[in-house]
Amino acid sequence: MSTRIGIVGMPNAGKSSLFNALTKAGAEAANYPFTTIEPNVAVVPVRDERLEQVAQTVGASEIVWDTIDFHDIAGLVAGAHQGEGLGNRFLANIRETDAIVHVVRAHGDENVIHPEGRVDPLRDIETIETELVLADLEQAERRIERVARQARSGDRAAVAEEAWLTQVIDALQAGRPARTVAVPEDAPNAARDLGSLTVKPVLFVANVDEGSEELPAEIAAHAAEQGARAVAVSSRIESELAELEDADAAAMRAELGVSESGLERVVREAFTLLQLIAFFTAGEAKPAQSWHLRQGLTAWHAAGEIHSDIQKGFVRAEVIGWSSLVEAGGYAGAREKGTLRLEGRDYVMADGDVINVKFTP
Ligand SMILES: Nc1nc2c(ncn2[C@@H]2O[C@H](COP(=O)(O)OP(=O)(O)OP(=O)(O)O)[C@@H](O)[C@H]2O)c(=O)[nH]1
Ligand SMILES: [Mg+2]
Numbered sequence: 001m002s003t004r005i006g007i008v009g010m011p012n013a014g015k016s017s018l019f020n021a022l023t024k025a026g027a028e029a030a031n032y033p034f035t036t037i038e039p040n041v042a043v044v045p046v047r048d049e050r051l052e053q054v055a056q057t058v059g060a061s062e063i064v065w066d067t068i069d070f071h072d073i074a075g076l077v078a079g080a081h082q083g084e085g086l087g088n089r090f091l092a093n094i095r096e097t098d099a100i101v102h103v104v105r106a107h108g109d110e111n112v113i114h115p116e117g118r119v120d121p122l123r124d125i126e127t128i129e130t131e132l133v134l135a136d137l138e139q140a141e142r143r144i145e146r147v148a149r150q151a152r153s154g155d156r157a158a159v160a161e162e163a164w165l166t167q168v169i170d171a172l173q174a175g176r177p178a179r180t181v182a183v184p185e186d187a188p189n190a191a192r193d194l195g196s197l198t199v200k201p202v203l204f205v206a207n208v209d210e211g212s213e214e215l216p217a218e219i220a221a222h223a224a225e226q227g228a229r230a231v232a233v234s235s236r237i238e239s240e241l242a243e244l245e246d247a248d249a250a251a252m253r254a255e256l257g258v259s260e261s262g263l264e265r266v267v268r269e270a271f272t273l274l275q276l277i278a279f280f281t282a283g284e285a286k287p288a289q290s291w292h293l294r295q296g297l298t299a300w301h302a303a304g305e306i307h308s309d310i311q312k313g314f315v316r317a318e319v320i321g322w323s324s325l326v327e328a329g330g331y332a333g334a335r336e337k338g339t340l341r342l343e344g345r346d347y348v349m350a351d352g353d354v355i356n357v358k359f360t361p
Pocket of ligand 2: 015017020
C-alpha cells in the first residue's frame with residue numbers, strides 16, 4: 001500500500017505551494033498506479049536511480065514507481081480542534097495517514113501576510129502542536145468511554161486499550177504527544193483505532209527564503225528535541241521549478257545555488273522518518289517496480305506488499321542486491337556467478353534488494 005502523509009501548518013505557511021509542487025512533479029511521471037485522486041491528494045512517484053539501472057539490465061518493459069500520497073489541508077489556527085476555521089474537519093482528513101509533514105513559515109517576504117502579524121517559527125510550531133494535542137484529547141476522551149464499556153465485560157484487548165488510553169489522556173493533558181506512551185502488546189492496534197495525530201512521526205519543513213537551504217537553528221533544535229526530522233525548502237521556488245522542463249529547472253537551481261530538488265529531499269526525509277527501505281521486482285519484458293517496506297521486515301512481508309496471494313502461497317524467494325544484478329548483466333549471469341540467492345520467508349530484506357517470489361497459487 002502506498003505511504004500516506006498529511007501536511008499541516010498555519011494559514012499561509014506555504015502548504016499548498018509545497019503540495020502543488022509535489023502534484024506537478026507527480027503529474028509529469030507517466031506511470032503511477034492510481035487513476036482517481038481527490039483534489040487535495042497528490043500522488044507522488046518515488047524515483048530511484050537504482051531501479052532504472054536494474055530495469056535496463058534485465059530488459060524490463062517499463063518502470064512503475066512506488067508512490068507517496070500527500071494530503072493537503074487548510075491552515076490550522078488556535079481553536080481549530082473546536083471547529084475554529086473548520087479545523088476539526090480538516091484534521092479528520094489526515095487521521096489515517098502514516099506521518100505528518102509540518103510546514104513552518106520561515107521566510108521573511110513582507111508581501112505574504114502572517115496570520116499573527118509577525119514571523120515566529122517556534123510560536124507557530126507550538127500553536128499547531130497544541131491543536132493536534134487538543135484534537136487527540138477530544139478523540140481519546142470519546143473513545144475511552146466506549147472501550148471502558150467493552151473492558152467491563154472482561155475483554156483482554158479492551159482492558160489493555162483502556163489502560164493505554166488513560167495514560168494517553170494524562171500525557172495529552174500535560175501537553176505531551178501520544179507517541180510518548182508505548183502501545184500495549186495486548187492491544188497493538190490501539191493507536192490506529194484512536195486515529196491519533198500525535199502518535200505519527202513528524203517531518204518539519206521550514207519554508208525558507210528563496211535561494212537559502214539553511215535550516216533555521218530554532219527549528220533544528222525543536223526537531224532534535226522531539227526526535228523528529230527537519231528540512232529547509234522554499235515552497236514557492238519548488239512550485240515554480242516544478243513548472244519547468246528538467247534542464248531549465250537544473251539551470252535555475254544552479255543560478256539560485258540550490259543543490260538538489262527540495263521535493264526529492266522532502267520525499268527522502270519522509271522515507272527516513274518512516275524507516276522504510278526500497279526493494280524491487282523486475283523481469284524481462286515485464287514492468288520493473290519499486291516497493292517500500294519497514295526496515296527489519298522479511299521476504300514474507302515483501303511478498304505481502306506485492307500481492308496477498310503471493311504471500312499466502314510463499315514457497316521461497318530468489319534475492320539479489322541491485323548492484324550485483326547490474327554487475328552480472330542480468331539473472332543468467334548472476335546465477336552463474338552464484339550471487340542470486342535462494343532465501344526463505346524469514347530472510348530480512350535489505351535496502352535495494354531485487355526479489356522474485358516463488359509461490360504456489
Ligand atoms: N516569498 C515566498 N512566498 C511564499 C513561499 N511559499 C509560499 N509563499 C506565498 O505565501 C502565500 C500562501 O502560500 P500557500 O502555499 O497558499 O499557503 P498555505 O499554507 O497553503 O495557506 P492556507 O491554505 O491558507 O492555510 C502564497 O501567496 C504563496 O505564494 C515562499 O517560500 N516564499
Ligand atoms: Mg493551502
